[in-house]
Amino acid sequence: MSVSASAPGKLVLLGEHAVVYGYPCIVSAIEARVRVSVRVLGEDQVTLRVPGLPEPFMMNVEGVLRASRFPPAVRFVAFAVRRFWEHVGETFGVEVATGGQALVSYGRGEERGLSQDAFGVSYGLGSSSAVTVATLQALAEVTRQEMDLGGIFRLGHEVVLAAQEGLSSGFDVAAATYGGTLYYVTGGKVIEPLAVGELPLVVGYTGVKADTTEYIKRVARRRQKFPLLVETILESIAALVDEAKEALGREDFARVGRLMNLNQGWLQALGVSTEELDSLIHAARLAGAYGAKLSGAGGGDCMIALVDEARRSEVERAIEESGLPGARVVRIRTGAEGVRIEG
Ligand code: MEV
Numbered sequence: 001m002s003v004s005a006s007a008p009g010k011l012v013l014l015g016e017h018a019v020v021y022g023y024p025c026i027v028s029a030i031e032a033r034v035r036v037s038v039r040v041l042g043e044d045q046v047t048l049r050v051p052g053l054p055e056p057f058m059m060n061v062e063g064v065l066r067a068s069r070f071p072p073a074v075r076f077v078a079f080a081v082r083r084f085w086e087h088v089g090e091t092f093g094v095e096v097a098t099g100g101q102a103l104v105s106y107g108r109g110e111e112r113g114l115s116q117d118a119f120g121v122s123y124g125l126g127s128s129s130a131v132t133v134a135t136l137q138a139l140a141e142v143t144r145q146e147m148d149l150g151g152i153f154r155l156g157h158e159v160v161l162a163a164q165e166g167l168s169s170g171f172d173v174a175a176a177t178y179g180g181t182l183y184y185v186t187g188g189k190v191i192e193p194l195a196v197g198e199l200p201l202v203v204g205y206t207g208v209k210a211d212t213t214e215y216i217k218r219v220a221r222r223r224q225k226f227p228l229l230v231e232t233i234l235e236s237i238a239a240l241v242d243e244a245k246e247a248l249g250r251e252d253f254a255r256v257g258r259l260m261n262l263n264q265g266w267l268q269a270l271g272v273s274t275e276e277l278d279s280l281i282h283a284a285r286l287a288g289a290y291g292a293k294l295s296g297a298g299g300g301d302c303m304i305a306l307v308d309e310a311r312r313s314e315v316e317r318a319i320e321e322s323g324l325p326g327a328r329v330v331r332i333r334t335g336a337e338g339v340r341i342e343g
Helices: 061-066 072-088 127-142 149-163 171-178 212-225 227-249 253-269 275-286 309-320
Strands: 002-014 024-041 045-049 057-060 093-100 102-107 115-118 181-185 190-193 201-205 291-295 302-306 328-330 340-342
Touching (some): 002 227, 002 291, 002 302, 024 171, 045 061, 045 072, 072 149, 149 171, 171 181, 201 275, 201 309, 253 302, 275 302
Parallel strands (some): 045 093
Antiparallel strands (some): 002 024, 102 115
């Protein structure tokens, strides 16, 4: 019997990096889902089929238990299978197939809505945590193991920590598990759903793929060199996240936008913004966005702009016409449902 589960990606609105050090962030699950199908096998074999690999990755159970590393394309799935075995106290052969829902994006000179890009391969929108959470949920279902969302979140976060050298706050795992828009504190100390509707966001991809772990390490180095200054920055980010939470509750998007601009200033001070991110952010602000900032670890990937719907087209056009060769607008919807079994 094969069982499928899906989980959403995420966009962090405010508070990235600070959330690694015990502070809050605000994250929203996005309507771009990873789907995972799982089948228990009779033999002691693990077969992983992922879009990035032309041939399935195959290894016996013993090998998966002992491996210290896996190819990047299967890393999160392999760690999820292994962590699940540990959790249930037994191993079994399994076939896992993953796939991503396509996202609509468009760049310069392209007709709007034409290009469909595989979610997660390039944008840094949380496909690793989504694939982890969906794999765990499908494994729990196929083996009839009772696991509530708290259990899925906890195991999922351990998987991401194992796959990312211990560097993860877990907010992306929380978004994939619970969905919606969340106020989140490191390690899941607080996971509070926020009663906000869909957020009027424009997402711009810089065309540059970023390395999350590298940028987390970069902030860690800066924090070691300038402990007092960096702590002050992280505390300021935490304060603006708390203010934004209030403002979001009132749908005061103009204020949230200003807080996003402040957050971007601190992210620049932490050394994680880039020329490409800055140029798209600048273009979005000039086109009338309430505010704009990078979203995620920095170093590339995506920026976000909060907009009045009446200004959406201008902001999107400003990103498309920014002159950055790889820049594209990525269509997303926030507040997506968390992990679920698919029929
Ligand atoms: C990466 O998307 C966001 C960071 O805050 C890392 C994390 O919270 O795990 C940089």
